[in-house]
Amino acid sequence: MGLIWLFLGVFLVYPLTRIFYDAVTDETGRITLANFSAFFNDGFYLRALWKSLVLGLATVVASSVIGIAVAFLLVRYDFPGRRLFSYLTLIPIISPPLVGTLGFTFILGRAGSINVLLMDIFDMLKPINFLYGIHGVVLVETLHLFPMITLNVVDALGKIDPALEEAAESVGARGWRKFRTVTLPLMTPGYVAGALLVFIWTFSDFATPHPGRPGPPCRPGLSQHRAVRGPPHLSHGHRHLRAHGAPRHRLPPRGPPLGRAQGLLNPVVFA
């Protein structure tokens, strides 16, 4: 028991306590809220926070529509291939999110297959922007995370006593009314658990917004990215923090970061 607490204390509780301590103290170790004040008085960070909140909420709404519909299909309807359908529903969530994002850029990116086809067929001069912007991140996050809602709603629907819905039908409540007044309240706890997971995941996700910018790298967006962050290397953030050793240092450096230009900002990463 002691060794377990030691492991958790050293490698989980201490780092989290330390980062909290850094957030509420200044360089001399005095307790202060100046860091939070600086955060909430900086337009850059506020925009990042606002966009992350919008992204999280939009993803919850979109995932809920798809996730609940799929859950109803799985629980309430019998159709050919239902078992395969239920298996495929889980695939997006066990697949690497970073790879999913990468794949979308190949198919739906500005030089992706769909845009090339559309430009060929309809003689379009400019590609359609399917991905680059908050709508693209919502699309990718939704298609990756809707199984979280589905799993929780399937579980909740399975626990609902069919007699309650039959009773509702016997007094004339059918379709949408039955769903709104009986089914929805009963499945709400399960749904809320799934929705919270989707929100937290989206709000703190790094992998999806990061590659969600115009590629390939010869394009201006990535040139700008490289100009700001230097040659590609992945220990940038680490070296940056270690070199300065200061908790209030920002990643990436201030200035005109790419995220600002793209409108894809994640406060956990960039603030």
Added chain:
Amino acid sequence: MLLSFIPYAGVALAACSRGWSLTPLPLAYTLQHFERVIVETPKYIVNSFLYSGLAVVLCIAVGVPIAWILGRSTMRGRGALDSINTLILAVPGTALGIAYIRAFHFDLPGFDRGLTSFWIVMPLILAVRRLPYTVRGAFSSSSSCTAPWRRRRRAWGLREARAFRDVTLPLIWKGIVVGGLFSFMTSLQEASAVLFLALGGWEMITNGIFAFYIAGSSSEAAALGVILIAVAAVERRHHQPAGRRPHGRVFG
């Protein structure tokens, strides 16, 4: 549903394409991108498997006793242990990565470097991130070791250690393996926590995907992506048969 499979088709095509540009589908196919990431620059794959493997060992070493404490003991502090184990799920990887840099930048006694300068920090952070999955797997397995089994064990007069080896372990090992496999797969996919900690030479597959993509080698990035998907598929295949058994489910 079909839309959610678009990315996997895209990654698979890009990984096998030769000079795919401005056409709906690649005009020529090759496996040289796989050769490059497996043979020429194997560090991403080797590091990923090494760190994730060590992380799973740590997860099992810490997670199984936690599951036993939560499910089978009346020790004080069980509630706190459960809360901390659940807390891990809510902590973003980026936050934990930055927390490690802040917390472990001081020189270790006997060394002139901090913990973040040693590669062991990578499996450590992966183990912490995946601990809840192993605990859940082991916990649900230990539930199958029900009261009649425990009574029988006492009736046979087996000592605690032998009873664990002869009775408990055969009942729970499948769940532990399933939890470990799931932890291994998700450790391979971890991007946010390790991004801040990886120094030159320590990079994992996800770091490699970023590096190749940013450097303009998107087909190599896709090849690494296909390898991640393949590992996930293999894990899923092993997960399914064990998961169907009552004591083998990851999520109870």
